Amino acid sequence: MSTYFHSIRINTDLCQGRMSCMRICPTQAIRVRNGKAAMIEEKCIDCGECITACPSGAIVPLTNPFGELAKFRHTIAIPSPALYAQFGREILPDKILNGLKKIGFDDASDQALTCGEVSFAIQEYLRDYNGPKPLISNACPVIVRLIQVRYPDLVDLLIPIDNPREIAAREIKKKKARQYDLDEKDIGAFYLTPCPSKMISIKQPAEKGKSHLDGVIAISDIYGPLLSAMETVGNESYRKSLESICILGIGWAMVGGICRTLRLRNSLSVSGLTEIIKVFDDIERGKLRNIDYIEAYFCLQGCVGGSLTVENVYISYNKIMKLIETLEFEKIKACPDIREVRRRYKEKYFFIEGKIDVRPLKPLDDDLTRAIAKRIQKDDLYETLPKIDCGACGSPTCLTFAEDVVKGEAKLADCVIKSTGQEPCGAAPGEKNNIPLKGKLP
Amino acid sequence: MSDENVLSQSFEIIGGNFGRAGKASTAVKDILKELGIDPSIIRRTAIATYEAEMNVVMYAEKGEMTLRVTPEMVHLHLQDQGPGILNIELAMKEGYSTATREMQEMGFGAGMGLPNIKKNSDRFDIVSELGKGTFLDIYIYLDPKRKNG
Numbered sequence: 001m002s003t004y005f006h007s008i009r010i011n012t013d014l015c016q017g018r019m020s021c022m023r024i025c026p027t028q029a030i031r032v033r034n035g036k037a038a039m040i041e042e043k044c045i046d047c048g049e050c051i052t053a054c055p056s057g058a059i060v061p062l063t064n065p066f067g068e069l070a071k072f073r074h075t076i077a078i079p080s081p082a083l084y085a086q087f088g089r090e091i092l093p094d095k096i097l098n099g100l101k102k103i104g105f106d107d108a109s110d111q112a113l114t115c116g117e118v119s120f121a122i123q124e125y126l127r128d129y130n131g132p133k134p135l136i137s138n139a140c141p142v143i144v145r146l147i148q149v150r151y152p153d154l155v156d157l158l159i160p161i162d163n164p165r166e167i168a169a170r171e172i173k174k175k176k177a178r179q180y181d182l183d184e185k186d187i188g189a190f191y192l193t194p195c196p197s198k199m200i201s202i203k204q205p206a207e208k209g210k211s212h213l214d215g216v217i218a219i220s221d222i223y224g225p226l227l228s229a230m231e232t233v234g235n236e237s238y239r240k241s242l243e244s245i246c247i248l249g250i251g252w253a254m255v256g257g258i259c260r261t262l263r264l265r266n267s268l269s270v271s272g273l274t275e276i277i278k279v280f281d282d283i284e285r286g287k288l289r290n291i292d293y294i295e296a297y298f299c300l301q302g303c304v305g306g307s308l309t310v311e312n313v314y315i316s317y318n319k320i321m322k323l324i325e326t327l328e329f330e331k332i333k334a335c336p337d338i339r340e341v342r343r344r345y346k347e348k349y350f351f352i353e354g355k356i357d358v359r360p361l362k363p364l365d366d367d368l369t370r371a372i373a374k375r376i377q378k379d380d381l382y383e384t385l386p387k388i389d390c391g392a393c394g395s396p397t398c399l400t401f402a403e404d405v406v407k408g409e410a411k412l413a414d415c416v417i418k419s420t421g422q423e424p425c426g427a428a429p430g431e432k433n434n435i436p437l438k439g440k441l442p
Numbered sequence: 443m444s445d446e447n448v449l450s451q452s453f454e455i456i457g458g459n460f461g462r463a464g465k466a467s468t469a470v471k472d473i474l475k476e477l478g479i480d481p482s483i484i485r486r487t488a489i490a491t492y493e494a495e496m497n498v499v500m501y502a503e504k505g506e507m508t509l510r511v512t513p514e515m516v517h518l519h520l521q522d523q524g525p526g527i528l529n530i531e532l533a534m535k536e537g538y539s540t541a542t543r544e545m546q547e548m549g550f551g552a553g554m555g556l557p558n559i560k561k562n563s564d565r566f567d568i569v570s571e572l573g574k575g576t577f578l579d580i581y582i583y584l585d586p587k588r589k590n591g
Contacts, residue, residue, distance in 0.1 A: 360481070373447070375476060
């Protein structure tokens with residue numbers, strides 16, 4: 001039974017049981033049983049690390065193929081600002097948007113402008129907010145899942161301002177339906193995504209029934225065609241192209257971009273799971289209460305580091321950074337009208353449509369007395385294990401193996417070292433693989 | 443109460459080691475999550491244990507935190523080998539702190555330690571002997587209508 005939608009598929013025909021995915025998974029959501037990898041659905045936060053790690057190409061991101069466009073009478077591309085970072089410095093957003101119209105989309109909508117509006121809306125929200133702090137950005141779906149699953153007590157800190165991609169899709173569909181006298185369902189809004197996790201926020205939004213987007217297409221899938229299509233797109237003057245860029249919006253492509261372009265003084269920007277866990281642990285301890293806002297992205301450096309991007313993450317981070325600096329230096333402010341944003345803000349235009357629920361992991365047992373007994377059993381069992389985390393049993397660590405046995409999901413005999421009675425040779429006990437949540441997790 | 447109904451685990455805390463500070467309270471929090479304890483109780487425990495752990499790190503030579511979980515409550519016992527507290531009544535006042543300037547620059551010692559522990563626990567006992575050390579007992583009772591999953 002599958003309750004949770006995931007943007008990752010394991011093809012068991014291709015899987016050779018080589019365990020790379022199991023070892024790299026930061027939430028220890030993969031087991032290898034009978035030679036095949038299997039996902040524990042409640043534990044997976046859709047970060048996509050396993051996709052890159054799999055040596056057999058058996059784990060694939062679930063995005064929409066380009067052919068899906070044919071299902072709609074009118075199609076619109078809504079690119080993540082990370083797309084703007086994929087090409088050389090002289091290729092600016094206006095040219096990229098024009099290129100998208102040449103490769104099969106009827107229209108391309110600059111999401112950066114909506115991002116800018118949402119930045120202003122965040123500023124409005126922070127100004128009047130008196131509740132517990134710090135508020136946490138909900139831009140990264142992996143972070144939203146991480147909080148739902150691992151930090152359920154922080155779920156109320158997620159800022160209730162909706163994502164630019166959702167607002168952009170909602171508004172552009174309304175506009176195009178009027179313009180072309182179409183039904184909204186005949187219009188396909190496709191997000192051009194830097195990572196597979198955006199798919200989950202479309203197929204299974206954290207807070208509402210249905211997304212306004214109709215699909216996601218990987219940036220890496222359209223990169224080639226787009227690059228060739230842009231060769232036939234004429235160039236505007238550099239200055240004119242710059243003047244069409246929303247400085248607040250392009251900041252969404254990289255970690256720290258929102259805080260920097262809004263000049264939020266009392267904010268933190270974090271990327272990468274290991275660092276995020278340190279920050280979230282500090283929030284749980286009651287530290288960081290003086291911080292107003294936290295931007296957190298699973299991918300290093302933010303969306304430019306997504307697994308479905310093409311350009312080297314440091315190059316693309318640099319491109320966005322330089323673009324922001326240039327716009328600041330040239331004093332170009334192609335920003336949304338703040339008065340208009342304030343008017344819409346009062347009309348609840350920017351707020352998420354529901355409440356984000358928690359999704360805490362199943363405890364060892366639903367009954368606390370039995371859970372305590374199982375936890376004691378688990379500790380006792382762990383003490384008898386080799387503690388070398390070899391993974392041969394099909395669980396990523398000896399600790400997870402102990403838990404799997406106590407839960408009845410693995411057999412003690414699966415421990416190769418224990419059942420052969422051999423001392424592990426050459427393996428120093430202790431930290432074998434660098435799993436950020438290791439030891440903290442069942 | 444029989445032993446299999448009580449989970450008991452101890453964590454060592456080393457005075458002056460700010461690099462490891464917070465490990466014990468994080469471990470406690472993770473155990474409670476595994477047991478399916480209500481998030482609001484975990485939150486209170488996390489704050490209380492962190493404050494208590496930091497007091498040991500900041501003032502004592504070493505100490506130990508023992509977690510006991512029963513179906514009725516979370517109990518934390520802390521004992522340290524430290525200077526002891528001269529005036530407990532004063533230390534319980536919000537804003538009172540003996541932290542050095544260096545500690546305060548690191549963000550510690552806002553003087554909220556003991557009152558914050560008290561605020562987040564259902565019962566809080568403290569015994570201190572000058573020149574020997576301090577004992578804390580923190581009790582947080584579990585709601586009988588425990589939320590699961």
